[in-house]
Amino acid sequence: MLRYLNAFLWVCVCWFALWCSAPAQAGDEPFNGPANWGGTGLLETPTARVMPEGKFRVGFSQVDPYRRYYGAVSPLKGLELDGKVTEFLGVTANPNSSPDWEGYGNDKDKSFDLKHQFLAEGKYRPAVALGIMDPHGTRKFPSQYLVMSKQIYPFDFTLGFGNGRYGKNPLPAQGEGFRVEILSDPRSWLEDSQFFGGIEFAPSERFSFILEYSPIRYEKQTGDSAQAKYFQEPVPSKWNIGLRWKPVDWAEIDVSWQRGEQLGVNLSTSFDLGKPLVPIYDHPWREKPEFRSDPLAERLIRALYASGFRDIGIEASGDELRVEAANDRYFYTPAAVEVALRVLAQIVPPEFTTLRLTLTDRGIPLVALTALREDVCLFHQEKLTANQLYALSDGLKTDINETLAAEKHYRRYFDYGLKPEFQTFLNDPSGFFKYRAGVSGWLSLTPWRGGSFIAGLQGFPLNTVSSSNEPLSKPVRTDNVPYMEKNVSLSMLMAEQIRKFDGEIYGRLSAGMLEVQYGGIDGEIARPFLGGRLMLGLSGSVVKKRDEDDPLKFKEDDWKDTYTTAFVNARLNIPRLESAIDIKYGRFLAGDRGTRITLSRFFNGLELSAWYSWTDTDGFSDSHNRGYHDKGIAVTIPLRLFKGSDSRTVYKYSLSPWTRDVAQDIDHHTSLFDFIGRNTGIYLDKDWRN
Structure with a gap:
């Protein structure tokens, strides 16, 4: 020694x-x-x-x-x-020579x-x-x-x-x-x-x-x-x-x-993190000579659709040309605005001195920019930088709530999404690592502004999920194994309405089979403050458990007939650090009251998150839930990192214990904080400059 x-x-x-x-x-x-x-x-x-x-x-x-x-x-x-x-x-x-642990x-x-x-x-x-x-x-x-x-x-x-x-x-x-x-x-x-x-x-x-x-x-x-x-x-x-x-x-x-x-x-x-494996490049649009004699509106609609936009409306008001479109391709809103402005610069004749562009999502206006046609043309000719154009325009505005009355072209009534799935079930006595791998998908119909009917299906050809654990004293998630054991399931069948009110107040109401385990009614309101540095909102739900064997029925013999949640929500955005702090305070599914805090860090589209909860667990009689703090990590991965071209598609994966009932909430197809996302003043300014 x-x-x-x-x-x-x-x-x-x-x-x-x-x-x-x-x-x-x-x-x-x-x-x-x-x-x-x-x-x-x-x-x-x-x-x-x-x-x-x-x-x-x-x-x-x-x-x-x-x-x-x-x-x-x-x-x-x-x-x-x-x-x-x-x-x-x-x-x-x-432990204790229990036969339940033989497969561990x-x-x-x-x-x-x-x-x-x-x-x-x-x-x-x-x-x-x-x-x-x-x-x-x-x-x-x-x-x-x-x-x-x-x-x-x-x-x-x-x-x-x-x-x-x-x-x-x-x-x-x-x-x-x-x-x-x-x-x-x-x-x-x-x-x-x-x-x-x-x-x-x-x-x-x-x-x-x-x-x-x-x-x-x-x-x-x-x-x-x-x-x-x-x-x-x-x-x-x-x-x-x-x-x-x-x-x-x-x-x-x-x-x-x-x-x-x-x-x-x-x-x-x-x-x-956030570095594309394949460089992102979208070919700039160029109009073919044979189309240049077509009517102005037809040329604009064709060009915008080819550039990644849908739900396109064109309206002239004196010397101002108004264009409305849904961004269908670009992850960052300023990138979509820049592409659309370059299209307008190539087509709009000099008789229009002012251009107004509005971007929508599900028919809801999110962002608008007004600029002089001359400045837009100089920008397209690279005689003005993006920042110079932004300074000369009125900036990206979010306090808008009007849409054009003009007919919408290339209207997207139907939308769909597919997501590779890999879900883990860790630390069960019957085996430390259980998993299921497959794909989930959804199909939506949007017949009117902000309204959608959504159906989801998921299939797991590889599925090893099982458990020797029994549900705990107030099971809201510890009894989910029968749902997880199924190789094919109807993940959701619901109607959803999102509306934007004056004053940048957003509302959402969802009803139906909301997720794999629960169905009912779920509502939320939210509003950004201080240019988006702070978001505040309220949310709540009244739900029942779904029948494990019949996807269109509710469970009849559950320990509790209905479950209610009620939350005050807040998000503090920190643009300088590309970080956010989310706070959810209120009543969770099992009736425990308390707070869940989520920390997130953003890397060029990829987002890492971790959460931790503090709730009153005295209502649980079992030792596993009493005194427990729910915790977990999540990652949101944008498809654009692998595709070689821009995309709005993201995949979210999370990892947390499935064997606790503390601080649990239902899964939400849409969260208003995420629907608003970076479409706030502080982030739009930053993303434009970057």
Whole structure:
């Protein structure tokens, strides 16, 4: 032990000597590869390095007896979040020898960590980060640490100090809620913590070598499921070595020798969130010579339809030409406006001095812009920039509620959508990983402004969902397994009316079979304030459970006849960070009252979200729901990232426990906050400039 301590002190002395004596190449790359658990680090220990903002990483690692499946993301500059599932090889999960757990296999643990690099590396100062590992639940791998890293290229030196996993003693489980000893009890954190560190040497951007000192006392980590079977004695060595290789920019392979006895492998891939895999390009429209003698309205309608618009109306009023159209292609509204203006510039004759363009959705006017024809033509000829045209126009207006009386051409009465589906059912005693994969689709008829009739169908040719759990005391979601077990189901059959009132007040009323498990009536009102920085609204529903076997009937023998929800909703948009905070306060499906907060981050169409709830769970008599906080993550993926051309289509996927009834709401086909989306003053101005 003394030999290891002397060696580590020698590393520390060298580290400080190099830090004080030499200039540095500031920055985290290329020393921001994944540690065993997926967060940026060496092998068993973290560094102060983080992934670049907007980077996402997924991977797999195995160092017996641990097998990990992980994902990590940097939603904001300097902040890194990672989540993982750890499988303890050879350690069977079977609490109380229950037969319900026979199909579960090896014990497994879910956990998440965060790291904030609050001081970036400078010429002479190191990068410094605070990390919080596994602060919630069973806390099998908890720690809080401070770590600093200094790059003297091609070397990167790290020294850290942490408790828990890296400390002298294990930390207790937490259950619901969070425990962070470095904040709640800094004295005990300081007394329990130990040093860790290492060196990474990168002679090339494609590969590097790692030497690491890990202070983990495996034999004392009694919260670790592997300890009792594998770590009765201290491990042979606290020194680890590894080779990190990047054969291509988006993939990494790590091979290591850890604890003096185990070969380790770590495979990962990373990519930039929101960056199209195929460059987005839409061919600009050009009018064919044989059409130039056609009537003006006919030429405009044909050109706008070919450019990605529907529900097109044309109306002349003196020297002003008014055009109304529904954007059917472009993800960003300013992009649609720009395309339409370029079309108008090529066709509209000089007798019209003013052009007014209104964009609609389901016949509801969302955005309008008025500009001089001369300015639009100069913009099309690239004699004015987009920002100059915007300054000369009256800007994109959202406080509009009038539509043209003119006949609409290429009217979209019918619409449809298809979505690849992959839904997971995690941590059931009968098997940790259950899933169903298939496709869902919907068809809608819009016979009048804002009104739709919608039918949805979903099919799952691959479906392994089942459960040995019984529904809990107030089942609103824990009894959904019979619905999930079906390979084909009618997901919705409903009518929906959306209306925009004066003062930018939106209303929605939906009725019918609203989702797979519930049917009834659902309503909502919403309004943006402060140019869209804030949205406020009210919503509520009265629903019944659907019959599992007859898609057009309601359940008769349910524990409760009807379920009611009522919420006050708010969304705070933060355009500078491309982030939003959603708050839903009120009564949830099971009657529990409280709040759900959702944090979202937007990356060029792709959106990451995470939510957490606080509700009064005293009404539940079972221990699983009482004191529980509903939580989950979601991602919204735009089709435009893969298509090679623009598209408004997005796919939303979420991951959360299906085995709780706390803070549950019905699924909504349309949310008014999302219907309004970025069509508010603050975002329209930003998107136009960008």
